[in-house]
Amino acid sequence: MKRLIYTALLVSGLAGATTTSAFAQQDTVAKDTVIKKKNKYMVRIGGGTLVTKMDDSTKKAPKSKFVGGITFTRVDLGFSRLIDNGDFNLSPTNDFLDYKGGKTSTFSFDVLQFGYRFSSNFKIYVAGGFDWTLIRLRDNITIQKNQPTLTYTNDNVAYSKNRFSSSYVHIPLNFEFRTAESKKGKRFYFVLGPEVSFLLNGKVKQISDEFGKVKQYDNYHFQSVRYGGTVRFGYGGLGLFTKYYFNDMFATPAQAGLKNMSFGVTFGLN
Template sequence: MKNNLLYTAVAFLAISFSTQQAFAQEDTKRDSSSTKIDTDLTIGRKDYDDRGREIKYPRVFGGLTFTRIDWGFSRIMDDGSFNLGEDNQFLEYKKASNFGFDVAQFGIRFNESIKMYVSAGFEWNYLRLKHNIILDQDATPLAYDESDIAYKKNIFTSTYLRTPLTFEWRGNRNRHGDRPKIAVGAMTGILLKGTQRLKSEEHGKQKFKDNYNLASFQYGAFARVGFGSMGIFAKYYMNDMFEKSPTQEKLNNFTFGMTLGF
């Protein structure tokens, strides 16, 4: 199953790479935080031609990119509450974070202010667990064992291939060339792997990989607000974090933080 998902991720990125050979990137005036690969072929015209004339809309854009770099905090919600129920206390965490970025995109700009695009990238969610537990590999439903070892680190990570659909509005440029931006949309994700990393004096560093009953498919909604290349984001995942685990039903993930390359 995990191999199939990895093949799916590789195939998707390969298709995205092929797409960019036919469609050029959106802007010639790019944010310094975003690295993009252009070709000479375009559909429509660039934002400004060599004589400074404005482009005509609508136009299609697409290709490889490295942008919308998200880094922020995560909170697990248990049936709408930020406090975990008694049956889920073993998932208590000292700190939780979220990190992700996009590597490919394809879309259409309708006018100077509005565009719509689908992108692909990767996303990680980190839970720095508070208790000395070891999650059972290949156990269904989710199970764990308590350990007598006091772990210095006990980090539970989920890795997803993310594919958001975005509607973005941007305002007029200021005298420095920056614009206000607002983006909203829906996101989906395919599970690539789950990982538990342990560190102790007794055993040093340990790493275990399994799906740990994490949701094989996730979905939710997001919003970004920013100015120039910087912004803030919030994401809410509507699906349960775990599947085939009745005790973990109604556990959802909420994340928020900063975006670079928006």
């Protein structure tokens, strides 16, 4: 009797295990059944219900958002050129500002930016930073400070450096377009927009054997408010820029029509 009971229990256990295994295999097959159609996964659960799941390739683009804060970007390094009433050659009135083109430069960078990103490809932002224009004069002259007009004196000194410069706080409004990222994680950028600048100071820096290094500060009749526009094009963190200022470089009547432009390389374009 006991043997029959043991035999029955053994057969029953084996049958139950076999049935459970079969159902487990069936359930696994059912759960693993995946139908892919039009970027969607149709997953059959438990041999009955179909549940739709979106493919990773259909993930939504990042939502629009406000962006900004402290930064150190758009470092512009290049050359400056004076344009005298549409001509790169200076008129006799402004000939005392004749300069060395290869050593007349511009340098600027941004330290703040606040804006709104509408999508991964477009944003608008206001930035703030500093801008210098450094004119390397050819002649041995000294631009005079605290004068009613822009005047100079001829000096009997051979200056090894005679630099006439201005520094501004600039506030550009930029419209930035960019492509999708490449396989290397880089993008093409196209940035343009207007900017307004406020004069900090003007400066004359001279170096000679006779007097050593001499620095003088004044506004030198540079425009107290300057406005213009900038265009940048680049890839990754490197690009090219050009700037043009619409109003005159100086506030003096004699220099009417004398404007400034610059061009060069941008680092940290993002």
